[in-house]
Amino acid sequence: xxxxxxxxxxxxxxxxxxxxxxxxxxxxxxxxxxxxxxxxxxxxxxxxxxxxxxxxxxxxxxxxxxxxxxxxxxxxxxxxxxxxxxxxxxxxxxxxxxxxxxxxxxxxxxxxxxxxxxxxxxxxxxxxxxxxxxxxxxxxxxxxxxxxxxxxxxxxxxxxxxxxxxxxxxxxxxxxxxxxxxxxxxxxxxxxxxxxxxxxxxxxxxxxxxxxxxxxxxxxxxxxxxxxxxxxxxxxxxxxxxxxxxxxxxxxxxxxxxxxxxxxxxxxxxxxxxxxxxxxxxxxxxxxxxxxxxxxxxxxxxxxxxxxxxxxxxxxxxxxxxxxxxxxxxxxxxxxxxxxxxxxxxxxxxxxxxxxxxxxxxxxxxxxxxxxxxxxxxxxxxxxxxxxxxxxxxxxxxxxxxxxxxxxxxxxxxxxxxxxxxxxxxxxxxxxxxxxxxxxxxxxxxxxxxxxxxxxxxxxxxxxxxxxxxxxxxxxxxxxx
Numbered sequence: 001x002x003x004x005x006x007x008x009x010x011x012x013x014x015x016x017x018x019x020x021x022x023x024x025x026x027x028x029x030x031x032x033x034x035x036x037x038x039x040x041x042x043x044x045x046x047x048x049x050x051x052x053x054x055x056x057x058x059x060x061x062x063x064x065x066x067x068x069x070x071x072x073x074x075x076x077x078x079x080x081x082x083x084x085x086x087x088x089x090x091x092x093x094x095x096x097x098x099x100x101x102x103x104x105x106x107x108x109x110x111x112x113x114x115x116x117x118x119x120x121x122x123x124x125x126x127x128x129x130x131x132x133x134x135x136x137x138x139x140x141x142x143x144x145x146x147x148x149x150x151x152x153x154x155x156x157x158x159x160x161x162x163x164x165x166x167x168x169x170x171x172x173x174x175x176x177x178x179x180x181x182x183x184x185x186x187x188x189x190x191x192x193x194x195x196x197x198x199x200x201x202x203x204x205x206x207x208x209x210x211x212x213x214x215x216x217x218x219x220x221x222x223x224x225x226x227x228x229x230x231x232x233x234x235x236x237x238x239x240x241x242x243x244x245x246x247x248x249x250x251x252x253x254x255x256x257x258x259x260x261x262x263x264x265x266x267x268x269x270x271x272x273x274x275x276x277x278x279x280x281x282x283x284x285x286x287x288x289x290x291x292x293x294x295x296x297x298x299x300x301x302x303x304x305x306x307x308x309x310x311x312x313x314x315x316x317x318x319x320x321x322x323x324x325x326x327x328x329x330x331x332x333x334x335x336x337x338x339x340x341x342x343x344x345x346x347x348x349x350x351x352x353x354x355x356x357x358x359x360x361x362x363x364x365x366x367x368x369x370x371x372x373x374x375x376x377x378x379x380x381x382x383x384x385x386x387x388x389x390x391x392x393x394x395x396x397x398x399x400x401x402x403x404x405x406x407x408x409x410x411x412x413x414x415x416x417x418x419x420x421x422x423x424x425x426x427x428x429x430x431x432x433x434x435x436x437x438x439x440x441x442x443x444x445x446x447x448x449x450x451x452x453x454x455x456x457x458x459x460x461x462x463x464x465x466x467x468x469x470x471x472x473x474x475x476x477x478x479x480x481x
Contacts (some may be wrong), residue, residue: 042070043339044095047328048081051290051361059355063346067339079266089114094331096340106140107408109329115145116330116337124345129365134323136397136404146326147344150362153390155319156208156285157215158382159183159306160292165280166304169193176306179313180248187257190280198252198281199259199273202425204266206418212283213417216245219310219317223473227417227443230320230394230477233466235443237417238436244311246421246432253425263426275299283309286386289379290360305378307385317385318474320393324365392476394468405459409450413442 045060053075060073074095076084081101088094094114102114109115128148133139138146163173169189177183187197201208214226222241224230229239252258259279262270267284274282275292277299282288292299307317328347330340346352348365356364357373363383370383397403415423420436423429447466454461471477 041336042072043067043097043336043343044072044074045097045343046074046076046085046095047099048076048078048101049099049361050075050077050294051287051359052356055355055359059352063343067342069336069339071343092333094333096331096334096336097328097343098331099328100146100326105404105407106136106145106326107404110140110145113332114329116332116334118144118147118330118344119341120144120345124348127348127366131323131392132365134398135401136407137323138326140404145329147328147347148324148365149327149347150324151365151367152321152324152392153367153386154286154363155215155308155386155390157212157283157308158286158288158385159309160274160282160284160288161304161306162274162277162280163302163304165190165195169195169280173304176304178307178310178317180309180311183309184252184257187252187281191257196259196279197257199262199265199270199279200283201265201267201270202262202422203264203269206416206422208267208418209421210416210418213242213245213421215308215319217241218319219308219315220244221315225320225393227440228466230468230471233463235440237439238433242417242436243433246424248311249421250425263422271295286363286382287361289376293360300376303376303378305382307389316474317389319390321390322393322395323398391474392478394471394477396465398478400461400465402459402461403465405454405457406447406450406461409453411446413439413446415439
């Protein structure tokens with residue numbers, strides 16, 4: 001797909017890039033308005049959250065009387081949203097409120113006149129976690145621009161299984177395998193039982209498998225994220241943990257345990273196979289339950305979930321994420337920024353947060369509402385895993401907000417990890433470690449170039465901003481007290 005993936009919306013990007021959630025609906029846009037008596041004017045709201053379509057349609061109607069404005073909600077498939085938003089921006093026809101899918105860091109969004117300062121009521125701010133607002137990520141120059149809609153305690157790489165297929169193969173769906181040997185053994189049993197074992201979203205731009213390899217590298221022992229080591233601040237995609245993960249995927253592929261065609265599947269393609277019951281196991285995000293329900297409601301009662309895989313049962317399935325990124329913005333050219341801010345503020349209400357949970361997509365900021373919600377047990381189990389095993393990581397931009405000027409000068413590096421996985425599984429790449437070393441070097445060179453340019457422009461930044469010698473695994477780094 002064009003634009004960014006969920007990696008940035010999770011607040012995980014070391015570049016503090018604004019990101020996108022990979023949706024699973026159709027490619028058309030749908031509009032739902034909410035005309036109300038005594039309303040004056042309109043408020044346009046666009047987003048790409050497929051699992052929230054019904055919630056947001058209903059919310060637009062219910063908030064229209066409160067805001068005394070006719071709120072119109074429009075959903076765009078995630079593969080179409082970046083282009084739609086970019087064209088609207090060029091034509092000066094952006095909606096008042098829109099989801100974070102553009103793929104630009106906050107400084108670029110501000111300088112490019114994409115965003116308007118966001119004002120939230122004090123009572124709403126009080127409900128947000130203390131680490132929700134971060135200079136360079138959700139705010140700039142002390143001004144708030146982005147609303148952090150989702151908890152950072154989430155993952156794109158949980159193991160989801162079809163309970164019926166597991167039972168058929170003599171496996172326990174309440175005990176989903178967590179380590180490589182037992183996972184492969186389970187896939188072999190599914191295959192023997194006549195069930196297609198596993199599918200992955202390896203294809204398209206490779207963005208999803210990139211995110212998942214980054215996660216699995218962490219649980220395989222990589223002391224950092226997206227190739228960047230926390231303690232040293234050095235890129236090391238060629239670390240043994242990355243090799244271990246990708247070699248394991250190759251092992252599964254060579255054993256024909258991965259569904260044929262998966263190397264070409266985008267997220268929607270792979271999830272559709274799983275939701276339709278054509279495959280026993282799918283590695284997907286915490287949002288798999290909601291995304292699969294949108295495709296095939298019957299699958300929901302058949303879902304069970306497990307942790308991010310580890311090479312050995314003796315290892316901890318710990319992952320690390322950055323502080324919450326922006327979920328929504330107010331457009332710079334909104335004619336009603338006050339009402340737009342109030343609409344966004346309403347997303348922190350218990351009713352809306354509970355609605356998000358029961359849609360079973362990315363978990364909201366208020367995870368305390370999950371246990372009492374009507375979400376299925378598999379989703380609750382996934383959230384619980386993330387609450388206890390996903391930790392806040394150190395970030396250069398938090399250490400030194402001036403790093404935002406460096407982030408704005410960074411460029412996407414290709415081929416990235418996902419592309420390398422595609423080539424290695426497909427046979428076009430033979431020297432895996434060599435390709436990963438090239439990726440490390442390319443990222444290092446790009447950062448050095450951006451750092452030099454930022455310094456020349458007056459930014460007070462150094463390589464030392466990326467090094468955190470006091471980082472410790474299995475803990476939140478620098479959490480607000």
